[in-house]
Amino acid sequence: MLVRLGYVAMTMNLKDCSPSGTVTVKTLTGMPDDEARLYKLRKVTEANLHNTLRILRYNKAYNINVYRFTSKLVPLATHPMLSHWDYVEEFEKELRSLGDFVKENNFRVSAHPDHYTLLNSPSKEVLEASVRDLDYHVKLFEAMGLEDYRYKLVMHIGGFYKNKQASIERFKENYAALPDRIRKRLILENDDKTYTAMDVLGICREINAPMVLDVHHHNCVNNGQRLEDMLEEIFDTWKNEYFPPKIHFSTPKSFESFRSHADDIDVNEFYRFLQMAKGIGKDFDVMIEAKNKDAALLSLSQELKEFDDIRWMDEGHFEI
Numbered sequence: 001m002l003v004r005l006g007y008v009a010m011t012m013n014l015k016d017c018s019p020s021g022t023v024t025v026k027t028l029t030g031m032p033d034d035e036a037r038l039y040k041l042r043k044v045t046e047a048n049l050h051n052t053l054r055i056l057r058y059n060k061a062y063n064i065n066v067y068r069f070t071s072k073l074v075p076l077a078t079h080p081m082l083s084h085w086d087y088v089e090e091f092e093k094e095l096r097s098l099g100d101f102v103k104e105n106n107f108r109v110s111a112h113p114d115h116y117t118l119l120n121s122p123s124k125e126v127l128e129a130s131v132r133d134l135d136y137h138v139k140l141f142e143a144m145g146l147e148d149y150r151y152k153l154v155m156h157i158g159g160f161y162k163n164k165q166a167s168i169e170r171f172k173e174n175y176a177a178l179p180d181r182i183r184k185r186l187i188l189e190n191d192d193k194t195y196t197a198m199d200v201l202g203i204c205r206e207i208n209a210p211m212v213l214d215v216h217h218h219n220c221v222n223n224g225q226r227l228e229d230m231l232e233e234i235f236d237t238w239k240n241e242y243f244p245p246k247i248h249f250s251t252p253k254s255f256e257s258f259r260s261h262a263d264d265i266d267v268n269e270f271y272r273f274l275q276m277a278k279g280i281g282k283d284f285d286v287m288i289e290a291k292n293k294d295a296a297l298l299s300l301s302q303e304l305k306e307f308d309d310i311r312w313m314d315e316g317h318f319e320i
Helices: 025-029 034-061 092-104 124-143 164-177 197-207 215-220 231-236 267-278 293-306
Strands: 002-008 066-069 108-111 152-156 186-189 211-214 246-249 284-288 311-314 317-319
Touching: 002 293, 025 034, 034 066, 034 092, 066 284, 092 124, 108 124, 124 152, 164 197, 186 197, 197 211, 197 231, 211 215, 211 231, 215 246, 267 293, 284 293, 293 311
Parallel strands: 002 066, 002 284, 066 108, 108 152, 152 186, 186 211, 211 246, 246 284
Antiparallel strands: 002 317, 311 317
């Protein structure tokens, strides 16, 4: 069983390499004219794209093939103030270079729109803003030449809104209404407060979408359901996809701050999950969600060498 490790957005091991430089609305409104505002945005976006390519090259050097792009590649891209700015055309070359590198190295890349992107909101304004945000992410993938639907966007189901079942139905209706270019990118994740792994599994099976299991979130809220009883069904939601199933893994920061992510991954906790998954015998990928990003991944990778039933291949791959 092959397992690949990945991490989120930022590398701790490259100097001055943030892909998430941003500009606040307050800063932009304080500038004298539109030309000054666009100049500032162009410089920040240029740096973000340059640093993202640096990170992808670094990942290749360390055999890390699973990576999540930041959602902040283009600051304020969906803000009404900037509706006239064609950032895709301006950065066509840079975006295409990112996509070419991804395809040349068969990387698995994804993005995770922010928590305010809610398809089950009863607010028309929130829903419209959410669709704009999803469209922004898809535009970037398309501009990179990553037009194959294998390159995904991770979403949560959303809010509770006083009626969980009605909110689930609203999610399914709004999901079905999305254009194919967005809908076919979406993969759904269980959260740490409202929608359990069992909830999301049921939704994914009904709408025929892949499910991303977040193990930490399951430990936060599960209604007594056990992962070992549903993991194979979760993995089966990926049966028609190019890439194998993907999970998210993190360690709680502390008992008191159980929902928060720790700096690194508890190798023994991770190994226990591997033993459970081993019984299914399917390859899968792991997105490490730890504060120390790639450093946490590399540390975990080295620690896994100590287990007799793990065959370490390189920093980003092992067999069990």
